[in-house]
Amino acid sequence: MKTGIIIIFHNNEKHIDTAIFIKQLSQAKDIQFCLVNNASKDNTILALQEIKEARLQNVSVVDIRKFKSDVSAVRAGARFMFSQFNLKHLGYVSINLLNINYKGLNSLIKAISENHEVIVDYNAETLKRRDIKLTLFQSLFSVIEYLKKIKVNNQFIDRQCLTQF
Numbered sequence: 363m364k365t366g367i368i369i370i371f372h373n374n375e376k377h378i379d380t381a382i383f384i385k386q387l388s389q390a391k392d393i394q395f396c397l398v399n400n401a402s403k404d405n406t407i408l409a410l411q412e413i414k415e416a417r418l419q420n421v422s423v424v425d426i427r428k429f430k431s432d433v434s435a436v437r438a439g440a441r442f443m444f445s446q447f448n449l450k451h452l453g454y455v456s457i458n459l460l461n462i463n464y465k466g467l468n469s470l471i472k473a474i475s476e477n478h479e480v481i482v483d484y485n486a487e488t489l490k491r492r493d494i495k496l497t498l499f500q501s502l503f504s505v506i507e508y509l510k511k512i513k514v515n516n517q518f519i520d521r522q523c524l525t526q527f
Contacts, residue, residue, distance in 0.1 A: 368439035
């Protein structure tokens with residue numbers, strides 16, 4: 363089973379280097395990405411569609427036309443992911459809550475890819491400790507919070523620890 367990662371975008375056109383982003387996403391094995399455009403007023407959706415048009419099998423794009431809270435945008439991505447894929451683990455990241463100017467959005471994908479197994483193991487352990495049957499939305503996890511808790515040695519994540527959420 364694959365892991366799903368939902369990434370929420372809102373007016374992030376300037377932060378997306380499509381060529382590098384496509385390269386990073388293509389190297390992420392066993393991870394299904396859902397890029398959610400949350401009613402951006404800039405050309406974020408065009409950048410996300412360009413990424414999708416690179417024919418990456420592990421990338422889907424969801425376009426929300428009316429702005430919603432991050433929680434609602436994550437839920438929209440989660441509904442899409444669970445309806446389309448057989449996923450055991452589903453995490454999310456909201457780009458607007460990150461300090462992406464430090465290393466760029468591409469470093470986030472690299473951190474997720476490099477630590478995929480550790481994230482999955484940590485999520486499995488966390489779910490086991492809860493010892494209850496979780497609903498779809500209760501099983502979602504914050505990728506950044508997990509990376510911080512498992513003390514990943516990555517400059518992007520180290521920098522995020524200094525950012526106030």
